[in-house]
Amino acid sequence: MSRAAVDDAAPEVEPAAPAPALQWWREVLIAAAFYFVYSRVRNTFGAGPESQSIAFRHARGVIKVEEALGLWFEPRLQRWYLGLPGHGLIRWWNIFYGTAHFVVTMAVLVFAFRRAPQVYRFARTMLAGTTALALIGFAAYTLMPPRLLDSASVYGACAGREPGCHGYGLVDTIDVWGGIWKFGSGGMASLSNQYAAMPSLHFGWSTWCAITVVMVVGRGRLRWLAFLYPAATLFCILVTANHFWLDAFFGAVALAGGWLLALGTDRWIHRRQERRALAPSPSPA
Numbered sequence: 001m002s003r004a005a006v007d008d009a010a011p012e013v014e015p016a017a018p019a020p021a022l023q024w025w026r027e028v029l030i031a032a033a034f035y036f037v038y039s040r041v042r043n044t045f046g047a048g049p050e051s052q053s054i055a056f057r058h059a060r061g062v063i064k065v066e067e068a069l070g071l072w073f074e075p076r077l078q079r080w081y082l083g084l085p086g087h088g089l090i091r092w093w094n095i096f097y098g099t100a101h102f103v104v105t106m107a108v109l110v111f112a113f114r115r116a117p118q119v120y121r122f123a124r125t126m127l128a129g130t131t132a133l134a135l136i137g138f139a140a141y142t143l144m145p146p147r148l149l150d151s152a153s154v155y156g157a158c159a160g161r162e163p164g165c166h167g168y169g170l171v172d173t174i175d176v177w178g179g180i181w182k183f184g185s186g187g188m189a190s191l192s193n194q195y196a197a198m199p200s201l202h203f204g205w206s207t208w209c210a211i212t213v214v215m216v217v218g219r220g221r222l223r224w225l226a227f228l229y230p231a232a233t234l235f236c237i238l239v240t241a242n243h244f245w246l247d248a249f250f251g252a253v254a255l256a257g258g259w260l261l262a263l264g265t266d267r268w269i270h271r272r273q274e275r276r277a278l279a280p281s282p283s284p285a
Helices: 003-009 024-044 051-068 074-082 085-115 117-140 173-177 186-191 201-217 221-239 245-278
Strands: none
Touching: 024 117, 051 245, 074 085, 074 221, 085 117, 085 173, 085 201, 085 221, 117 201, 117 245, 201 221, 201 245, 221 245
16 A cells, blocks of 8 residues: 555544633633632631630640751741841831732732743642642641740730740731731731641742742743742741741642642643544544
8 A cells, every 4th residue: 555545544633732822811710719719718727716725736846846856946046137237127028928928929920921821821730739738738737826926916825914925935026016917916817817827828839939930931040040039938937937947848848749730730631632633533524
């Protein structure tokens, strides 16, 4: 049989269908719906009257682990930093903590959406997977952040007693020096779960931002400067006593899980497109 005859007898194979074009309004709706579910789930756990004692017990457990590793350094780090001139401009870090987490993440999403749609799809799934895994941590391990260990606020471990009753020596910098808003009082207190600290999404999301920027830019040494952002975030969450370093570690674990989920989803989509491409087209009537 000639080569031409073989080609005529072979079924026609259609090329893989390109991914559908991204629609900005659709992405906004998806992000809004996901964040609504995230907020409801995040603030459901840790809201009961027993949550305070559970969160404090878990915090003492984290401290014991860090002590066993010889890395319970958060009080010393904060004392050193607040001892700098002008308290190390700690109010600036309070503002950074309350704003960059959302503003920078949204900016990177828009940057990836406009510059590299394929990278955006992967990064979007990675961010969603990271956040979903973090929700499991919030639900399973209610944790009091370091700033509340000696706090006499309604959410603190010294509620109803003198501030510093446990002697950990950590200061709630937002409560003392302020920022744009306070998470433990006013309307923010009712919107924010005070004990959703493990894992740290501040560190997880900031590292996601750096990875996404590196993938979108694609080349050049300067792109690696993006990792200064998660480094600054790690320093911020420690000196403001909003997280233990173990929270950041498990934030990185959640991000790794989000990466694997995005990788698996991406491979599944590609296999699906390949099967469609290899399927013979229907014969004309």
